[in-house]
Amino acid sequence: MFKKLASLAIIAAISATSSFAADKINGAGASFPAPLYYDWAYSYKKDTKNRVNYQSIGSGGGIKQITQRIVNFGASDKPLNSKKLAKAKLLQFPAVIGSIVIAFNIDGIADETLKLKNSVVADIFAGKITHWNDPAIVADNKGLKLPNQKIIVVHRSDGSGTTYNFTYYLSGSSKNWKNNFGTGKAVDWAVGIGGKGNEGVANLVKQTPYSIGYIENAYKEKNHLSAAVLQTANGKWVVANEENFKAAAKYASWTKKDNFYAMLALQDGDTSYPIVAATFILLPKEKPAMNKKVIAFFDYAFKNGDKSAKKLGYIPLPEATKTMIHEYWSENIK
Secondary structure: OHHHHHHHHHHHHHHOOOOOOOOEEEEEEOOOOHHHHHHHHHHHHHHHOOEEEEEEOOHHHHHHHHHOOOOOEEEEOOOOOHHHHHHHOEEEEEEEEEEEEEEEEOOOOOOOOOEOOHHHHHHHHOOOOOEOOOHHHHOOOOOOOOOOOEOEEEEEOOOOHHHHHHHHHHHHHOHHHHHHOOOOOOOOOOOOEEEOHHHHHHHHHHHOOOEEEEEEHHHHHHOOOEEOEEEOOOOOEEOOOHHHHHHHHOOOOOOOOOOOOOOOOOOOOOOOOOOEEEEEEEEEOOOHHHHHHHHHHHHHHHHHOHHHHHHOOOEOOOHHHHHHHHHHHHHHOO
């Protein structure tokens, strides 16, 4: 599946310049959903002959390009509030739900075995915990042989919605993090090395012994990385799997009035994985003709793309949410 995806991005980009395209749609932004958008674009072209070119440049880049009207749609994992949307004259709706996992590279420590409290994750990325055999890590991992090795933190180097959702989770887990670093698409990291996009962080973790980084679950699966066991908001241990992602996603409280603004991290429930996030599409209000072509693509994806979303490790939107999005389109795109 992921070998196929590597070619889908190339196909999507080449198709944008093809002279026989019935319709050409250009989008850019978040790397978080990029594997899925490539898959959807491939199927859409095959079934309709219409072309969708998507560039994975990060949420910050997506917001910038749609604000400047460089692309037909922007994509961001950081939702914009109604005030910011009004200022930029943009519409917003969610496309799919994903999850951020804490990937690590420690020889001899298997996937879903290393337990990290949410507060410990915050202290690692804040530079307070510097070695894998720190007592705070050892305390929850009695059966593991944790090495006396320095932790190599890997973070994003670009403006990122994945970073926004991850730092939102850290701010909710640690007063130290909230007070000293906060929540944002980019923060002043205390330690670590930077990678561009989810792709860059995943590659650095894969190549760097004793490293740790945050990536969308699809990139963990693609690169055969190991992910830590985390805690729910009420302290229960949960592995990074579809069942626990869905447990958190069901608490999403979207409304058309708020342009679907919502954060999904640290939801209630004993099995709710703590770093679940939606990814969003941004459209310019003043371009209804092109917007109709864009929503035709996402309408196709909502009707036909749930299977591929699940295969790639994402959570499709609930049918009730899809219905709400259709109503939003009807009310705002004439």
